[in-house]
Amino acid sequence: MPTETLRTLAGLAPPLRTLFLTTLLFRTGTTAYPFLTPYLLGRGGLDAAAAGLTVTAFGAGALLADLAAGPLLERLHPHTVMRGGFLLGAAAVAVVPLADGLPALLVAVPVWGFAYEIVTPAAYSATIAASPPGQRKVAFSCHRLAINLGLSAGPLLGALLYALDPDAVFWANALGVLAAAAFLHARRAHPPLPPPHPPKGRADPDGAADGPAAARPTRAGRTRFWTVFALSLPVQLAYALTSVFVGAYVIVGLGLPGYWAGIVFTVNAVGIVLFEVPVNLRMARVGHLPTLLTGYTLAGTGFLLMALADSGPALVLATLVWTAGEIVVFPGLLDYVSRLPGPPAGRAMGLFSGGVNLAFIAAPQLALHLSAPGRPGAPWAAAGAAVCAAALLLLAARTHPSTWHQEPPCTSAT
Template identity: 35%
Template sequence: MSQQTNAPRQKAGLRTNIAGLRPIAALLATVALSRSAVVLYPFYGVYLASERQGLTVDVIGLIVGMFGLGALIAGVASGALAARVREQRLAVMGLAGVAGIVVVISFTTQLWMLAGLTALWGFCYELVNPIAYTLVARVMPQAQRRFAFSAVRLAINLGMGIGPVIAGVLFNVSPGLLPWGTAIGYVVSAFILARARIAVGPASDGEQGEGAGSGDGGVQGRPGLRFWSFLAATTPIHLAYALPSTVASVYVIHTLGQSAGWASAIFAVNAFMVLTCEMALNHAMLELSRRISLLIGYACATVGFVLMGFGAHQTWLLLVATAVWTVGEMIVYPVMPDHISAITPDRLKVRNMGFYTAHFNLGVVLAPLIFLPLVQALGPVASWSLVGGVLLVGLVTTAVISNSPRIWGPEKVQAPPAPAPAPALATQ
């Protein structure tokens, strides 16, 4: 006679979840390598100034700005393109396109050609992002998606940390090497992704977009309403998190009159926490609903950005603030694509991920234009408090709409895959 022990279900360990990323290992390698090869863009302005000496500073700024315009268009157009070209192939074309375009840029001297090529470069560069998010949403089981999205962010941040270092070395040797460094890295990335076997079905969980009006446990709703209301509720996140990368150095050095070392310390604290803590944090929060996770992240962002203003009185508070809003960043940015993948029908996944990345890029464009005049007029404390107020509005809005399954979609909190149970003990 045998007796089975009814041991409680164990939560999968961090190593188990990392091992579960094998289906997207090639995609993660592609993302990390391609971002490491972004060596021309960080030095693009100074590259144009040194290699195209007839260009004025204003013209260089216009050319560099065309990159962001191309990236915005890519986010909006990615869904339509993916309807005609298989997604993995489209991403490979984007990677190969970057490689070819930067090589052509290295030989181009005409202003209109440089502007057009830079916009096309931004288009091909950004085209890869919504495809990568979509592939993760389709390949990974629902319970592991948030962890997988955090792995994608880790690959992005790792590459973006390596790329500027390589760029600095190449620039010191010869500015002319920068386009070739980018081209070589992107060719290799395209080759890796082209050879990868990423098994993508119509929907990884046998769903056609959880909560998108079918298969949602009886909760009906319009997928368009859910997506656009979610995008509107998270607009403050994109605006606020565009500020560190675009205005932090200006704020610290120009507005506060502090040394450049404090600005570097902000970036260092943020990068260190993201690279070392994000995956572990998301692993620990896997059993929390998307709603609760997003509200926690929103709260951390609100407190962190308000504290940035008080750095005007105690400079060390800038680092405390950075740590707090970085915790928010590590929570909200994996949760947002996870939620979008859950509420989006399969046929609209690339389109919605494209609008999501375009939404982020729009924040990068608008945030410095709004904030820099604001801080000059109101001062540090009032300006950053206003940022916190906007985030608080977003938090309250998210809390309200997430109470409605029709607008938010159902929350299906699934525990991550657990280790296999031990064999039953037999007694005689």
Template identity: 30%
Template sequence: MPRIVWLLVVARAVNRIGAFSLPFLTVLISTEFGASTATAGLLSAAFGLATIPSRLAGGRLAVRLGRRRTIVLGLTGCGLAQLGIAAAGSLLAVAVFAVLLGLVFELYEPPSQGLIADAVGPADRVRAYGLLNAGLALGGTGAGLIAAGVGRWDLRWLFVVDALSCLACALMMRLVLPADRPPAKPGGRRPAGPVRPWRDRALWAMFLPGTVFALIAMQIMMALPLALERRGFEPADAGLLFTTSALTVVAAQPLLRLRLFASLRDSPSLALAYLVMAAGLSWYAVAATLPQFVLATAVWSLGEAIVLGRVLGVVAGLAPPGGADRYLASYGVSWGVATVAAPVVATQLLTRAGVGGLWGVPAGVLLVLAFAQLLVVGPVVAHRPSTGAAQVPVDDGGDGVGVAHDAR
């Protein structure tokens, strides 16, 4: 891998070490300011809504300001917004800083993913993005331990630690990334024809279940501290479970390269992953001890690792030559939608159905996804005429590369 790929992997790991404050935002709003669970969910949803224009702005700023400047701007903005949340003295102030955090939260993604896309050839992009995800997971192991320790002391300090990691990462990026080049002139290399991913039925077939999957993944992140509190555990114990999840993702990488898994076609592999995730969440619904929660976490995390390892390759394979960036960007909108909906869905399920329903309902939905993948999604994708993978980098018009977000 080129040097710049490793620099981005290391930087993301550094940033990830402190990035476990977001799942505790609803807990902070509820415990520190006495807001209802529903109110806490709505404020978290406001953060998620702000991340959608943030991703689009990141793509446009990368073109106008340059990638390095946009990355540094996004990370610095995240750090300052998190410090604002930590120092807020009222619910209104927390709400304002949460929205500001959302508006800068995704600025990093398009330019960083674009740097990787330009640094490696099409055949190596899956491996390069896999390294990035591995860096996130390794950083997540330390982040979970920090959350478990600092969260028992004061939840506000989680946001301080996250802010410091963002600022450290911003400084690292400013020092090690190559200087921004002048904006590209019109007439650069582009696809031979127009790229219209939203007119592709096969992309829609991937996008709809992908949005449901992203919603469930974000719901786990948002709701786990609250669910643990309802079961009589410390909310900070979620940090230990997040560490378990990160370690499982790292440990699963060599396992997923074994012939037993690698030889599976995409559709059966995704269906299997949904079933494994459903088993893990079903275990959450009945778990009564922390070791049981740890084992259940390892189960659903294995399923999630399988999904994330397959789905981007499928989406990129749907794109015409030169159009993979646009297809991945369009698919990546699913995570923005999920970030908006997850806090509301999670808090409403917890309020109306309790902890059992909070995990039982998404487990049932995952079972439906598994059958839909085999009976509907797989056939739609398989019978679509192949257009080939992208062969050249594309000026995506400011959309950025929409690879799955890290859910910090």
């Protein structure tokens, strides 16, 4: 599997290789955000309420970026937006250790959140522009691999730096983001990215709309987008729970040793790194509906198993199942959204990224309100049931052209 993944990465088109390495640098350089709350409570001198408000301000800036991404990407090249986000983010994160008091932080941190998040829809747009529709699942899985590798290395580096000097985490973050900007700028000699939609009057052989339809969204096109957006929210919420609730569930809810939480995270990370690209290579020609139904079914089953787990091995089994769902469902969703003849690619990807941020904001509240003594697995049960219900609604949406983008028949790659 690793050999196949490396071969796939080496075979990417030059713009996609550039995007992969830029994303890897950027995410690896993201050393500060995981330590923002402890920094604010310690070196920053804030109380819990003020620290929570500051972290919420980061999320608000990120949501604003998702809303602004569409208009920006309609006017600017995705690489231009990415470089602007890198430079703005480096400046904002460098200001955080210099900020004196809550008012200054409430200016710097939302700007940092905006700059951090604006890179995501821009990178998605660059992926769409540089990959033919039939290869987009693999392209998105390679992009997610860069994100996951970077987000594994960045917090580890941040932890080492935080132990030496908390301020150094922010300086390292700024330097890492500048390195990504410099690398992307140095690679600008590549041929420009092609337009994300076929030329006017030419049909997309993989079922996407032609140029005029893509340029002028119809009511049906917008309805299809908002249908899949709504049906993706249960998935986004469920996977957001894995980052905010696993530790508390394992240690407090189940009373297991803390190392089982680490094992859960490790199994998930290793599974994605080893299998996401090979699995999506094999599913490159599988249709949207079977791809999403497979991903939703695995995800829903995995989270229901999390709710039933009462031992470490049971947690590992559940994690293997929902990790398999993650490997399939996220490239599948991104691929489907990228082919919708509704909003332009930049706007669609910005709004879709906004759903991810909404899920991360809502997930802690979901866990807080549903978990209680005697029913620690309730958040997982609710998430699993919601994902299974969304799978049934996908089947219902598929029956009407106003809520589902029809595609020509395709066969599974073997």
